[in-house]
Amino acid sequence: MPSDFDVHKKVIEVARKLIDEEIDYVEGARFINDNRFELTDIDESIFYFFIALVSETETMPDRDNRKRFSKAYLSRSDKRKEEYYPRISKELKESCLALLDKMKLQSP
Numbered sequence: 789m790p791s792d793f794d795v796h797k798k799v800i801e802v803a804r805k806l807i808d809e810e811i812d813y814v815e816g817a818r819f820i821n822d823n824r825f826e827l828t829d830i831d832e833s834i835f836y837f838f839i840a841l842v843s844e845t846e847t848m849p850d851r852d853n854r855k856r857f858s859k860a861y862l863s864r865s866d867k868r869k870e871e872y873y874p875r876i877s878k879e880l881k882e883s884c885l886a887l888l889d890k891m892k893l894q895s896p
Contacts, residue, residue: 795826800891803884813873813880814848817841820887830890837883841876845869 802819805811821842824835848865849857857865 795823796891799823799827800888803888803891807881807884812851813877814841814845814869815850817845817880818850827891830887834883834887834890837879841880845872 799820802811802816806813806816817838821835821838824830824832824838848869849862854862
């Protein structure tokens with residue numbers, strides 16, 4: 789189990805990579821969402837966008853599970869994922885910036 793500091797550092801790294809479009813947006817949002825309870829003293833509302841994004845993309849397989857799906861399903865899912873990003877990219881980046889600002893204030 790990573791320490792709070794390790795999670796804090798990794799969430800910052802993931803948020804920055806999401807802003808710079810260096811990582812997959814679905815996997816990055818899932819990471820932030822999955823680790824939000826490890827970030828103490830940060831209001832839950834800062835995570836609402838990430839929670840919604842994870843919910844909206846829950847049927848999209850991550851890279852570790854792709855082998856379990858048919859090529860046809862992956863093709864449809866990848867197309868949907870590609871079409872969805874332009875609609876949410878601005879809000880995703882704004883949410884990452886807001887999270888980074890809050891985390892800076894809570895820096896260990």
